[in-house]
Amino acid sequence: MRAATTTRRGGIAALGVSVALLLGACAGGLEPATPGVDDVAPSDLAAPSDLAAPSDLPAPSDEPAPSDAPVSSGTSPAGTALAALEGLPVKGRAPKTGYSRDQFGPAWADVDHNGCDTRNDVLARDLTRTVTDPDTHDCIVLSGVLADPYTATRIDFLRGQATSTAVQIDHVVALSDAWQKGAQQLDGVARRQLANDPLNLLAVDGPTNSGKGDGDAATWLPPSKAFRCQYVARQVAVKQAYALWVTQAEHDAIAGILSRCPDEPLPSGGPAPRVDAGPDDAGSDDTSPDDTSPDDTSSDDTGPTQEPFANCDAARAAGAAPVHRGDPGYSSRLDRDGDGTACE
Structure with a gap:
């Protein structure tokens, strides 16, 4: 009899605890506890087909890396300026000792023997709406319009003592810079080729060219950002063609520009004209300035050399x-x- 009483008391106590908990939950506004996973019927679980398929996941981005992202060496597509840059030697700048414009032949010689000097050849190539002097076999460009790549502005060119310098012919790789990065080791013929190679020559805004001087890509870039990829790509092409090197600062500057346009092709101007030593090298009176002046300016152009x-x-x-x-x-x-x- 005592055992039955004990059991009944235990059952009543347990029932009392349950009722108390239930009343407390209702009084406190608590929600029933969430059932555990083991309490959920299989039919309530998400079927595999409800999960995101791989095609629904975000695709890898096709956007290029940020412009300041490092470029991985050896991964650039063949034929690009970036790939060619990776093949250029990186060295320190050599002394400028011995440099003079004369080391690269006269400016501007008729190196292709077409009867026209190099300056007028480049003006005829880069200007539109050109008017030439018929008394010079249409060699001398008297006027024209330049869409200047360095400033993205239009320049109306008019030949004359006071007006010709509005358009200058720039050596994209300045001759002084070339001299300090391998050109002093070239023979005279190769240096004349470098100075007259159409690949290395652009008709540009005169004052802007004067501001460039003999700077490389680490110290000077065209004001027009839209042209910078083409500009440094041309520098790489010239340095590759003439076995010139770049400094580390120059390399990094060019790589930074080309990282924004990694598919920029390496320009090709065709083989440089062969410049033979001899009477044909006697150039016009367009002498270049001394070493303290802009590297590649020229005065009023003249006729046959x-x-x-x-x-x-x-x-x-x-x-x-x-x-x-x-x-x-x-x-x-x-x-x-x-x-x-x-x-x-």
């Missing part, structure tokens, strides 16, 4: 006066009024 007369007395003594623009021996220095006729 020949050593200009020293003065008008020499022209008269030779029976050549008056000397017309395009005639052998003509020099803008002798043409004081800039009308195309010297020693009148």
